[in-house]
Amino acid sequence: MNAHPYIPNTGPATRTAMLAAIGAASIEDFYAGIPAGLRLQRPLNLPAPIRDEQGLIRHMKGLLNQNTDTTEALSFLGAGCYPHHVPAVCDEINGRSEFLTAYAGEPYEDHGRFQALFEYVSMMGELLDMDVVNVPVYDGYQATGTALRMACRYTGRDKVLLSCQILPDKLSKLRDYLTPDIEFTTVLDDSVAAIYLETPDMYGVVARNPRLLAEAAHAHGALFVVGTDPISLGVLAPPASYGADIVCGDIQSLGMHQSFGGGQAGFIATHDEERLVAEFPSRLFGIAPTAVAGEYGFGDVYYDRTSFALREEGKEWVGTAAALWGITAGVYLALMGPEGMREVGETVLSLTRYAMTSLTDAGATVLHPNEIHFREFAIAVSDADALLTSLRAENIFGGVRLSGNEVLICVTERHTRDDIDRLASAVKGALA
Amino acid sequence: MSAQTEPFATMPVAPKPALRRFHQARWDEPIIFELSQPGRRGIGVPESGLPEVELPEDIRRVNRPALPELSQLHVVRHYTRLSQENLGVDLNVDVGQGTCTMKYSPKVNDIFVRDAKIAELHPAQPLDSVQGALEIYWRLEQILKEISGMSRVSLQPGAGSAAIYANIAMIRAYHAANGESHRDQVITTMFSHPSNAACAKVAGYDIITLMPDADGFPDIEALKAAIGPRTAALLITNPEDTGIYNPQIKEFVDLVHGVGGLACYDQANANGILGITRAADAGFDLCHFNLHKTFSTPHACGGPAAGACGVAEKLVPFLPGPVVDKTDNGFVLATPAHSIGKIRPYLGVTPNVVRAYAWVMALGAEGLRDVAEIAVLNNNYLMHKILRIPGASVPWADKPRVEQVRYSWQELSEQTGVHSEEIGVRAADFGVHYWTSHHPYVVAEPFTLEPTESYSKEDLDEYAAILAHVADEARRDPAFVKGAPYNQSIHKIDPTSLDDPQQWSPTWRAYQRKHGAR
Numbered sequence: 001m002n003a004h005p006y007i008p009n010t011g012p013a014t015r016t017a018m019l020a021a022i023g024a025a026s027i028e029d030f031y032a033g034i035p036a037g038l039r040l041q042r043p044l045n046l047p048a049p050i051r052d053e054q055g056l057i058r059h060m061k062g063l064l065n066q067n068t069d070t071t072e073a074l075s076f077l078g079a080g081c082y083p084h085h086v087p088a089v090c091d092e093i094n095g096r097s098e099f100l101t102a103y104a105g106e107p108y109e110d111h112g113r114f115q116a117l118f119e120y121v122s123m124m125g126e127l128l129d130m131d132v133v134n135v136p137v138y139d140g141y142q143a144t145g146t147a148l149r150m151a152c153r154y155t156g157r158d159k160v161l162l163s164c165q166i167l168p169d170k171l172s173k174l175r176d177y178l179t180p181d182i183e184f185t186t187v188l189d190d191s192v193a194a195i196y197l198e199t200p201d202m203y204g205v206v207a208r209n210p211r212l213l214a215e216a217a218h219a220h221g222a223l224f225v226v227g228t229d230p231i232s233l234g235v236l237a238p239p240a241s242y243g244a245d246i247v248c249g250d251i252q253s254l255g256m257h258q259s260f261g262g263g264q265a266g267f268i269a270t271h272d273e274e275r276l277v278a279e280f281p282s283r284l285f286g287i288a289p290t291a292v293a294g295e296y297g298f299g300d301v302y303y304d305r306t307s308f309a310l311r312e313e314g315k316e317w318v319g320t321a322a323a324l325w326g327i328t329a330g331v332y333l334a335l336m337g338p339e340g341m342r343e344v345g346e347t348v349l350s351l352t353r354y355a356m357t358s359l360t361d362a363g364a365t366v367l368h369p370n371e372i373h374f375r376e377f378a379i380a381v382s383d384a385d386a387l388l389t390s391l392r393a394e395n396i397f398g399g400v401r402l403s404g405n406e407v408l409i410c411v412t413e414r415h416t417r418d419d420i421d422r423l424a425s426a427v428k429g430a431l432a
Numbered sequence: 433m434s435a436q437t438e439p440f441a442t443m444p445v446a447p448k449p450a451l452r453r454f455h456q457a458r459w460d461e462p463i464i465f466e467l468s469q470p471g472r473r474g475i476g477v478p479e480s481g482l483p484e485v486e487l488p489e490d491i492r493r494v495n496r497p498a499l500p501e502l503s504q505l506h507v508v509r510h511y512t513r514l515s516q517e518n519l520g521v522d523l524n525v526d527v528g529q530g531t532c533t534m535k536y537s538p539k540v541n542d543i544f545v546r547d548a549k550i551a552e553l554h555p556a557q558p559l560d561s562v563q564g565a566l567e568i569y570w571r572l573e574q575i576l577k578e579i580s581g582m583s584r585v586s587l588q589p590g591a592g593s594a595a596i597y598a599n600i601a602m603i604r605a606y607h608a609a610n611g612e613s614h615r616d617q618v619i620t621t622m623f624s625h626p627s628n629a630a631c632a633k634v635a636g637y638d639i640i641t642l643m644p645d646a647d648g649f650p651d652i653e654a655l656k657a658a659i660g661p662r663t664a665a666l667l668i669t670n671p672e673d674t675g676i677y678n679p680q681i682k683e684f685v686d687l688v689h690g691v692g693g694l695a696c697y698d699q700a701n702a703n704g705i706l707g708i709t710r711a712a713d714a715g716f717d718l719c720h721f722n723l724h725k726t727f728s729t730p731h732a733c734g735g736p737a738a739g740a741c742g743v744a745e746k747l748v749p750f751l752p753g754p755v756v757d758k759t760d761n762g763f764v765l766a767t768p769a770h771s772i773g774k775i776r777p778y779l780g781v782t783p784n785v786v787r788a789y790a791w792v793m794a795l796g797a798e799g800l801r802d803v804a805e806i807a808v809l810n811n812n813y814l815m816h817k818i819l820r821i822p823g824a825s826v827p828w829a830d831k832p833r834v835e836q837v838r839y840s841w842q843e844l845s846e847q848t849g850v851h852s853e854e855i856g857v858r859a860a861d862f863g864v865h866y867w868t869s870h871h872p873y874v875v876a877e878p879f880t881l882e883p884t885e886s887y888s889k890e891d892l893d894e895y896a897a898i899l900a901h902v903a904d905e906a907r908r909d910p911a912f913v914k915g916a917p918y919n920q921s922i923h924k925i926d927p928t929s930l931d932d933p934q935q936w937s938p939t940w941r942a943y944q945r946k947h948g949a950r
Contacts, residue, residue: 004802006795008887010802021813030808031677031808033676033834038714040707040709040710044797044801046800047793049797049799050794051799056540063567066567067550067565068557068561071548079556081555083552089474089475091546093508094732095546100542101730101731102733106860108921109519109863109921110519110733111514111517111921112513112514112516113733115463116511119940122464122940123499125942126499126941127497127499130939131942131945132939133939136735138735142590173775173776176773209490235492236487236493237493238493238497241493258554258555259545260555262736262780272933272938277938287929289929291923299925302933303930307626307629308870312633314630320591320731327511330464336477337473338497338498339496342496343479346480346484347478349487352485354482372487372488400556413478
């Protein structure tokens with residue numbers, strides 16, 4: 001057998017030389033600690049390997065080609081995973097092998113990772129008008145769960161009031177993640193740790209007069225926690241401006257592909273208040289001076305709150321999560337700048353309204369028609385499955401099926417008026 | 433700067449010196465905000481051509497965000513420079529990040545995930561349009577079932593700690609379903625990853641941590657004393673972060689089962705035992721793998737990663753949903769009867785599921801066996817070299833090591849005053865990573881090396897030579913080592929401000945407010 005291309009020391013000569021250097025008779029010697037009764041006495045039963053690269057490509061392409069992707073169909077699917085444009089530069093930078101294949105080096109040999117992530121959190125800070133932003137957690141669901149747990153630890157209370165409509169999957173995650181310490185309530189009193197508002201909510205509705213909720217929360221000593229999508233904040237007011245204490249959400253919109261759900265990453269942001277900073281489980285990167293004037297060094301801010309430092313005495317846990325998506329979102333924000341963020345927000349708002357009007361004209365019942373929507377809205381029909389099947393026949397992924405024959409429709413700056421006209425025409429035909 | 437005054441070397445060019453004359457890229461790059469010039473932009477955005485939506489005052493942004501304004505080349509240049517000031521597996525002999533299983537991530541696998549057939553796939557598409565993606569999920573599950581011996585595997589968790597959390601959530605749901613919610617203790621070991629303790633705490637459990645006994649194994653007598661009617665589960669790594677495989681692992685599992693608890697196996701250190709021994713064979717009820725460790729997906733500066741939770745039959749109904757089932761009508765999604773619900777949005781970190789599947793397909797059973805055996809050979813070879821360095825030692829040296837070793841510089845440190853962290857920073861001057869260990873430092877002055885199958889004998893010789901050189905430097909000139917680094921993008925950092933609320937600067941705006949002009 002030839003050496004495997006991924007495993008240099010499989011060659012017999014190398015093996016023999018290494019064993020001789022160690023003074024071992026065989027590799028078996030090193031497994032002496034594993035009792036015979038626990039040893040697998042047969043080869044693993046796995047598919048035959050494909051050791052040539054072209055054969056592997058052929059095999060994988062055979063699988064991938066069974067997919068129809070959203071560049072081949074006209075897709076209006078959102079619900080947490082959004083088809084925003086991904087600038088080529090985002091892929092260029094996150095494909096750099098220095099970033100892609102690195103992990104957890106020190107702030108010296110991995111200075112670039114620290115600076116890139118510091119810049120990401122700093123640009124998020126500008127968008128959010130907040131001074132503290134974490135290195136990303138897994139996804140927006142996790143960020144929300146942690147933001148609510150932070151609020152409970154901060155206030156010493158154990159109830160959370162949800163003041164918005166949340167996707168069922170996200171609610172499922174929150175129910176699990178807040179067990180057993182935290183319960184949901186519908187009554188605002190002095191036992192409530194946080195009011196949680198999502199804006200835009202699961203129907204794309206932008207909440208009006210959010211300051212009233214902030215005031216209500218603060219009047220009861222609770223925190224105001226707001227979930228949002230940062231891509232909306234070029235045009236929508238940053239939650240901090242109307243009283244949010246913790247802001248959280250997903251950054252997939254900022255330069256990550258949909259990747260069948262693989263582009264998610266979560267952010268959590270607060271003001272720079274020591275007691276609240278102390279409740280972050282995540283890593284926080286900050287500037288520190290070096291021995292040379294004019295050099296930026298970086299390091300972990302307030303490390304001794306994490307599970308890395310304190311195991312179960314730390315705040316929740318920290319571990320590998322979604323750092324490369326943080327770097328990518330930083331690249332995205334640097335490319336977009338303030339004007340780009342304003343423009344994408346305006347384009348999405350206008351297209352969303354146009355789609356709502358078009359579908360109303362097509363005979364669909366648009367939910368929450370008088371609200372301002374960002375990117376998403378739902379229609380209610382008599383048979384959602386039939387509608388989606390009908391649209392599918394016209395090569396349109398019409399929307400995400402919700403309960404109660406509701407269909408959630410998403411439009412982004414990637415869509416054109418023609419795309420929306422095509423959807424409306426197909427919906428009209430299907431409902432006729 | 434001085435002019436070139438030394439005569440040039442003559443032909444032929446002399447052989448390379450024993451150690452690489454490395455210097456990390458030093459671009460002295462400003463913070464991106466300092467590169468901003470008003471009116472520049474990095475990318476165009478389409479206009480809708482539709483009337484603008486007038487936003488009411490209560491929800492309209494008033495002040496535009498102070499994001500930097502750069503043209504596209506300058507964004508590319510800035511980030512490309514930062515990337516050069518970073519070391520990945522592709523650049524260094526990455527054996528110094530023990531417990532993390534740094535290995536080669538095959539480039540061909542990146543092609544698959546950049547393909548629009550993955551990158552532009554939405555997770556809520558009609559099932560008939562994503563059969564290829566679902567088949568990959570299903571196939572990788574079958575592979576991991578065979579490797580672990582477990583009944584089903586969920587690929588939903590976003591990383592290793594998320595998989596640990598998913599497992600503990602299933603344990604909690606299982607006991608609750610059996611009317612045994614009074615079980616409120618989780619037992620783990622000091623040489624298991626800290627997330628075992630931390631995740632179980634989040635799920636509401638009291639934590640009991642077993643310390644190593646005189647032989648370096650988790651203390652079985654301490655386990656016997658700890659178990660009882662309150663025991664929900666044992667969360668244990670094996671081999672532990674010492675690199676020692678606990679031969680009594682089945683007894684541990686049996687003891688916990690004996691009191692009605694569940695046994696959960698953290699397989700973060702599975703690389704050396706693929707095809708050698710399986711979780712199910714030791715009686716475990718749950719286990720998890722890190723696809724970004726053992727199964728080669730790139731570590732990506734700390735994620736996205738992916739975790740895989742394997743469970744025995746009795747825990748299948750509690751798996752996070754949905755799972756992928758194969759039917760006569762193709763691949764479908766199903767939610768287990770007593771599912772704990774969602775661990776993350778949709779199915780999982782699909783690109784890493786694709787990469788891990790392709791990696792296994794390039795290796796097969798025999799290749800995975802090679803992975804394990806060569807990782808273990810490499811580890812023992814490197815240990816043999818490290819132990820020749822004066823001042824380096826291995827606790828419990830008589831115990832065989834599997835795929836990594838936690839070493840100690842205690843003797844060197846006592847003799848020179850140089851600490852393990854400082855040796856690591858100096859080692860980086862020669863172009864390699866080095867890590868101490870998780871806290872607390874049960875092994876004094878620790879360092880943890882894990883030379884996976886990806887590294888050649890020459891790589892390991894180089895790494896050992898670097899540590900030998902730095903240890904020698906520590907004896908000759910400890911102050912010099914303590915002053916490191918010298919060959920990096922930046923010089924030695926003063927970290928004191930990072931723990932001072934008056935000074936810490938977790939964003940640029942906080943930095944400007946506390947230390948600058950804003």
